[in-house]
Amino acid sequence: MNIRDQDLSTSIDHREVLQPSPFQARVDEHGLVQNWMSWNGYKTARVYDTLASEYFAVRSTCSVMDLTPMEKYRISGPQAKAFLNRLVTRDISNLKPGRVTYVIWCNDEGKVLDDGTLFHLREGDYRLCAQHHQLDWLLLSSLGFDVSIEHETHEVAALAVQGPTAFAVLTHAGIADLNVVKPFDNVARTLGDIDVMVSRTGFTGDLGYECWVDPKDALALWDAIFALKQQGLFDIRPIGLGALDMVRIEAGFIMPGDDFNTAETAVRADRDRSPYELGLGWLVNFDKPYFTGKQALIAERARPAKRQLLKLIVEGNKPPQDAFLYDSKNGSRIGTITSCVWSPILKTNVTLADVTFTDGEPPSEIWAEIYYQKELEWRATWAKCRISEKAFWIHPRSSATPPNNL
Amino acid sequence: MTKSRSVIVVGGGHNGLVCATYLARAGYSVDLIEARDTVGGAASSYSFAEGYRTPGLAHVIYGLNQKICRDLNIDLSTMIADVDTIALDLDGDHITLQRDQVLGAHLSSQDHSAFKAFKGEFRAYAKALEPLMMNTPPRLKDMDRGDKFTLAKLGWSLRFGLGAESMREFLRVGGINIYDVLNELFDSPALKGALSADAVLGQHMGPRTPNTVLTFLHRLWGEHQNQLSLSATSLIADKLEAAARSVGVRIKTRAPVKRILVENERTCGVELASGERLSGDIVVSNADAKTTFLDLVGAEHLDAMFCHRVNSVRQNGSVAKLHFALSERPNFKGITDSQKGARLLIAPDMRYVEHAFNHAKYGEFSEHPVLEMTIPSLVDSSLAPKGHHVLSVNASFAPYKLKAGWKASREAFVERVVETISNYANNFSDSIVATELLTPEDIEQRFSIKGGHWHQGEMGIDQLFMMRPVHGAAQYETPLNGLFLCGASAHPGGGITGVPGHNAAQRIIRGVAK
Numbered sequence: 052m053n054i055r056d057q058d059l060s061t062s063i064d065h066r067e068v069l070q071p072s073p074f075q076a077r078v079d080e081h082g083l084v085q086n087w088m089s090w091n092g093y094k095t096a097r098v099y100d101t102l103a104s105e106y107f108a109v110r111s112t113c114s115v116m117d118l119t120p121m122e123k124y125r126i127s128g129p130q131a132k133a134f135l136n137r138l139v140t141r142d143i144s145n146l147k148p149g150r151v152t153y154v155i156w157c158n159d160e161g162k163v164l165d166d167g168t169l170f171h172l173r174e175g176d177y178r179l180c181a182q183h184h185q186l187d188w189l190l191l192s193s194l195g196f197d198v199s200i201e202h203e204t205h206e207v208a209a210l211a212v213q214g215p216t217a218f219a220v221l222t223h224a225g226i227a228d229l230n231v232v233k234p235f236d237n238v239a240r241t242l243g244d245i246d247v248m249v250s251r252t253g254f255t256g257d258l259g260y261e262c263w264v265d266p267k268d269a270l271a272l273w274d275a276i277f278a279l280k281q282q283g284l285f286d287i288r289p290i291g292l293g294a295l296d297m298v299r300i301e302a303g304f305i306m307p308g309d310d311f312n313t314a315e316t317a318v319r320a321d322r323d324r325s326p327y328e329l330g331l332g333w334l335v336n337f338d339k340p341y342f343t344g345k346q347a348l349i350a351e352r353a354r355p356a357k358r359q360l361l362k363l364i365v366e367g368n369k370p371p372q373d374a375f376l377y378d379s380k381n382g383s384r385i386g387t388i389t390s391c392v393w394s395p396i397l398k399t400n401v402t403l404a405d406v407t408f409t410d411g412e413p414p415s416e417i418w419a420e421i422y423y424q425k426e427l428e429w430r431a432t433w434a435k436c437r438i439s440e441k442a443f444w445i446h447p448r449s450s451a452t453p454p455n456n457l
Numbered sequence: 458m459t460k461s462r463s464v465i466v467v468g469g470g471h472n473g474l475v476c477a478t479y480l481a482r483a484g485y486s487v488d489l490i491e492a493r494d495t496v497g498g499a500a501s502s503y504s505f506a507e508g509y510r511t512p513g514l515a516h517v518i519y520g521l522n523q524k525i526c527r528d529l530n531i532d533l534s535t536m537i538a539d540v541d542t543i544a545l546d547l548d549g550d551h552i553t554l555q556r557d558q559v560l561g562a563h564l565s566s567q568d569h570s571a572f573k574a575f576k577g578e579f580r581a582y583a584k585a586l587e588p589l590m591m592n593t594p595p596r597l598k599d600m601d602r603g604d605k606f607t608l609a610k611l612g613w614s615l616r617f618g619l620g621a622e623s624m625r626e627f628l629r630v631g632g633i634n635i636y637d638v639l640n641e642l643f644d645s646p647a648l649k650g651a652l653s654a655d656a657v658l659g660q661h662m663g664p665r666t667p668n669t670v671l672t673f674l675h676r677l678w679g680e681h682q683n684q685l686s687l688s689a690t691s692l693i694a695d696k697l698e699a700a701a702r703s704v705g706v707r708i709k710t711r712a713p714v715k716r717i718l719v720e721n722e723r724t725c726g727v728e729l730a731s732g733e734r735l736s737g738d739i740v741v742s743n744a745d746a747k748t749t750f751l752d753l754v755g756a757e758h759l760d761a762m763f764c765h766r767v768n769s770v771r772q773n774g775s776v777a778k779l780h781f782a783l784s785e786r787p788n789f790k791g792i793t794d795s796q797k798g799a800r801l802l803i804a805p806d807m808r809y810v811e812h813a814f815n816h817a818k819y820g821e822f823s824e825h826p827v828l829e830m831t832i833p834s835l836v837d838s839s840l841a842p843k844g845h846h847v848l849s850v851n852a853s854f855a856p857y858k859l860k861a862g863w864k865a866s867r868e869a870f871v872e873r874v875v876e877t878i879s880n881y882a883n884n885f886s887d888s889i890v891a892t893e894l895l896t897p898e899d900i901e902q903r904f905s906i907k908g909g910h911w912h913q914g915e916m917g918i919d920q921l922f923m924m925r926p927v928h929g930a931a932q933y934e935t936p937l938n939g940l941f942l943c944g945a946s947a948h949p950g951g952g953i954t955g956v957p958g959h960n961a962a963q964r965i966i967r968g969v970a971k
Contacts, residue, residue: 137757159760159929191765195756343761346722346936 069094072119073208073269077277081289088292091184091204093120096291103395105294109255110396112286113216115276116295118209118261119269122167122181124189128198131175133340138192139169140326140348142339146171151235151250154179155326155334156188161347162314162323163331164188165307168252170237178203182307188315192343208269212276213259215446218454220285221249221260224275229260230453245271254295256302256445258454300392300401303362303442305329310360310389310403325351329360355411360389362439365400365419368393369432374419376404380433385414394443401443404436413438464965465490465727465735466706467714467753468743468905468944470498474697474706475958476741476943478529481704483966488735489706490727492713492905496701497694498743499904499911500953506891509782509847510840512691512833514895514904514911516849517800518953520679521693524591525955529700536689541799544651545881549791552647553799556680565644575642576677582627583678585614590678590949590956593932593964594923632918635673636664636807646806654804654827658853659911659951661775663814664807668918675916679952687798688836693953713905717742717753723938724754741961743944745906745913746770746926752907754937763936766927770920772946774897774909775817777855779874781848782841782891787832787882797835803828803877817854821861822870826877827853845890850874857897857908867894912951913944922948933964941965 070093072078078096086098095117099105108114126135135143139154146152148171155166167181179185189200212221222229226240226249237250245268253259264272280287299306307313310329317323325348326335335348365371370393376386391402406413417436422429448454462485466477469491481487495501499514517540526533542554552561559572588610595604615624630638635656639649653664656673663669685693701708713730717740726736742749746767750756756764789801804810804827813823829851834841841847852874859866871894879886897909906913914920923931926946933941933948943961945951 133757137761159762188761192761194761194764194768195751341719341722341758346760349722 070205072117073266074117074119074210074273076270077273078117078289086291090120090292091122095120096289098291098293099289102293102297105288105290106297106395108286108288108290109214109257109294109298111215112288113212113214113220114255114288114290114294115273116211116213116290118211119207119266120204121209122184123202123204123207123209124179124181124185125201125203126177126179126189126198127175128196129175130196130198131177134193134196134198135169135177135179136340137196137342138189140335140342140344142336143169144339148173149237151237151252153334155331157326157342157344157348158314159343159347160314160323161325161344161351162317163307163311163326163329164314166305166331170250172237178207183313206266208264208266208272210262210264210269210272210276211253211259212262213253213255214257215448216285217257217259220276220279220287221262223279223284230455232260233452234450242272242275247272254302254304255298256304256442256449257298258446258448296390297392297394300390300403301394301397301442301444303403303439303445305331305360305403306390311405324360327351327356328358330362356408358386358405358407359413361404361406361413362441362443363388363402363404363406363417363419363436364439364443365391365402365421365434365436367400367421367432367434369400369421369423369434371400371402371419371421371434374421376406376436377418377420378414379416380418382418385417388419397444400434401439402436462486462738463736464488464739464741465737466741466743466943467717467727467749468492468498469496469698469708469710470743470904470944471500471694471697471953471955472944472958472961473498473741473743474701475525475529475955476743476962477706478697478701478704479959479962480741480965481701481706483962485739487706488737489701489708490712490714490729490735491708491710493903494710495694496698496708496710500690500697501694502691505780505893506782508842509780509845509891510691511780511847511849511893512687512837512840513694514778514900515953516690516831516833516851517684517687517829518690518693519676519684520682520952520954521685522591522682522955522959525959529697530703531696531700533683533685536685536692537683538686538689538798540684540687541796542651542655542802543792543796543799544647544802544804545789546647546791546805547880551791552645552651553796554648554651559648561645561648563645564648568643568645568648571642572648578623578626579674579677580681581619581623582631583674583681585618585624585627586611586674586678588614589922591960593960594925594948596932597923630670632668633670634665634667635669636811638670639664639807650804650806650809651802653807653810654802654829654853657810657814658827658829658851659776660915660917661771661773661817661854661856662915662917663811663818665811666814671918671921672916675950675952679954682954686836687800687831687833690833691837691840697955714753716755717749717937717940719754719758719937724940727753739939739941739965741941741943741965743958745772745910745944745946746930746942747772747907748905749940749942749946750930750935754940759936763927763929766929770914770926770946771917772906772908772910772912772914773857774900774906774911775854775856776911777822777852777870777897778895778900779850779852779871780893781850781889783846783848783885783888784890785844785884785888786835786846787848787878787885787888789882797832799831801828801830803830803881814854817856819860820856820858822855822859822866822873823853824873826855826874828874828877829853830878848878848885850878855896857901857910863896863898867896870894870896911945913946914950916950921950925950933961934968
């Protein structure tokens with residue numbers, strides 16, 4: 052009997068335990084290497100074709116990524132603003148409708164629970180996008196506030212369109228008036244007869260947009276974009292989480308769960324991290340009404356910093372994956388590398404690293420001990436590290452409006 | 458100068474009065490704000506029907522702390538008297554429980570000797586916990602010298618105060634239920650019923666609920682301090698008020714507090730329902746933790762998890778208070794005139810008590826309630842017209858959250874109580890002139906206690922000591938700078954003891970002097 056004839060609806064099919072995305076039909080079609088992973092329970096491509104071609108789509112042409120699995124929460128009601136301002140460390144009271152901002156939120160001890168983007172959709176109506184599931188914390192935090200919180204991850208399909216030609220691609224696809232859209236703007240547009248919400252946001256450090264549609268319109272959106280490729284107008288490629296990880300490290304963006312333990316998942320003392328310890332002190336505002344963790348952060352600010360997540364450029368071309376860091380060659384151990392990538396565009400190793408401070412100051416020298424293999428023979432070497440204050444790679448067109456002026 | 462610091466005490470229950478008095482004596486400028494007409498809270502006497510008064514929500518007072526009374530110049534000598542407990546029997550074969558002996562015609566000799574040993578042993582346990590009671594509970598994280606000292610005293614008291622054998626026994630029974638312990642020791646079902654009823658009185662617990670040994674110890678700790686005669690219960694609120702006024706506490710009644718004001722992460726005073734604002738350097742709340750943090754301060758000024766912990770405190774009351782105005786004295790079968798000042802219990806055996814609690818678990822009131830009664834008019838004739846009487850009853854279990862809702866259930870519940878009492882006093886139902894029922898909902902409204910729980914929170918082991926009311930507010934200070942707790946929701950908890958008020962005042966005086 053053909054397996055397709057069996058009624059499998061009552062049994063669990065191990066091949067289908069991951070939730071399909073509204074884009075799944077196209078995602079599966081493009082996923083030539085069948086390299087899947089779970090992202091918040093969705094079947095997501097790590098790589099569609101080759102990592103290199105996907106990376107260069109982001110950096111040189113136009114990349115498309117299915118963002119649907121990102122956790123999305125709709126927060127509305129008379130006290131939505133007050134609730135959110137008590138939740139996050141930033142003052143969001145001046146976030147106007149049509150604007151987006153990057154936020155983090157902490158537990159009572161001032162340790163970061165997650166980060167995300169906050170969209171002010173309409174007056175008093177917000178969407179919070181988070182890396183991890185946050186419904187418990189949001190509901191728990193809502194005690195005492197007249198606010199409604201809904202999990203809408205499955206109700207909104209999202210596609211990130213990122214890269215130097217992203218503006219041209221979306222414009223040619225038929226979305227009008229993108230030239231007026233500034234970074235962190237969020238506007239309502241149409242594409243043919245479907246409604247698209249377009250935000251100028253992204254995780255790549257380059258020009259890019261995120262398109263938000265009703266799941267029923269997901270394939271139409273995908274097809275309208277990829278039609279341009281078929282016409283030979285643009286090179287457009289779907290990218291997986293592998294390429295995204297490369298470009299986000301280049302752009303200096305941290306990944307909760309990779310670069311630090313989120314406070315709710317940290318078991319051991321000292322494994323959770325405050326905004327200051329993540330180099331995100333600029334997101335903490337004490338001149339606003341009370342927010343969860345404020346007292347703890349005020350106290351922490353008064354003490355010398357114990358450690359910080361730093362952006363390090365590691366010399367040489369050996370991969371500093373998971374390397375220990377020392378204050379000199381064969382010196383004392385002062386930290387580890389949490390994320391790293393050989394940057395094809397910068398031709399250097401760029402990393403994020405958790406580094407211990409002394410008397411509130413970073414170490415004057417940082418050395419990475421790198422283990423690497425040559426024809427199955429393991430070797431060790433030392434590489435000098437340089438602290439980078441700025442993101443390793445941010446293109447000016449990412450902040451120019453209109454972006455095609457450059 | 459610390460002397461000029463101004464304090465606002467929110468709520469004039471007995472703990473608020475005690476705390477205010479200590480602070481005023483220490484030189485603080487103290488305003489005490491009370492929502493009701495009178496101060497004294499659960500300990501204050503009031504008229505419940507034309508011509509009839511109740512000594513108060515609390516009709517039996519034990520454990521009023523002697524040190525506090527000495528400090529406040531309250532002379533207890535004429536007020537203290539051991540109050541007998543009489544476990545009523547349908548046939549008049551009652552058992553009388555006294556401090557160190559039990560009387561009853563049909564008790565076994567084993568029961569007599571076991572009772573004496575049991576009370577002695579358990580009183581020793583209660584005494585061993587004393588270092589913890591009169592001090593700020595130690596923090597287990599980031600301890601300071603005071604915390605370590607308190608823990609060391611407790612350890613010493615348990616190990617050397619009790620001795621090795623008693624300590625081992627204490628550690629064995631400390632966390633278990635009273636049902637098992639009483640079955641190990643006693644024969645008489647009636648005796649076990651009475652003791653188990655005392656262990657669970659005021660709690661949402663049955664005899665088989667874990668840590669009912671601990672609640673029983675808390676009760677014994679109070680008894681060990683002292684007991685007030687029934688005639689003295691209605692006096693204590695006035696005495697505490699007089700003590701407060703004598704040291705300059707300004708008392709403002711009929712002034713419900715709307716909110717505690719916050720500025721720059723610290724409290725700066727209160728706003729009354731009338732709109733009037735009072736500023737103060739320190740605010741001390743006699744209200745329960747939920748009212749204090751969630752209603753008066755507001756979640757928007759506090760951390761989210763802290764609010765969640767406060768919101769999760771178990772403090773739904775399970776006891777209703779009934780006051781009956783009676784045209785004649787209820788003739789409880791077999792009760793003599795010499796037993797006038799006693800408290801009467803209807804809890805014939807432990808199964809009865811456990812079954813009564815079963816209903817409460819599922820949101821129903823008890824079919825056959827456990828009753829604790831006094832006839833205060835027998836010892837204080839001013840409470841009722843001549844020849845008439847007042848019967849004051851604590852009826853368990855009457856859960857705060859009733860499936861059918863209290864509105865629809867009041868009459869039926871009163872009927873259950875009247876019927877139960879009538880089984881023991883046949884003239885009772887015909888002599889009722891007026892009835893007042895205070896369900897936990899009414900107690901919540903009347904005394905501003907969320908959930909209507911006597912103790913402002915269950916006295917469960919997870920809500921005691923350094924976890925009372927919650928971690929983060931268990932040392933009288935709270936996450937909000939300048940705000941302190943001084944009521945029963947703070948350590949060591951409920952009862953008319955004055956100890957939370959005393960400890961909170963000490964904490965403030967020491968802390969600010971630093």
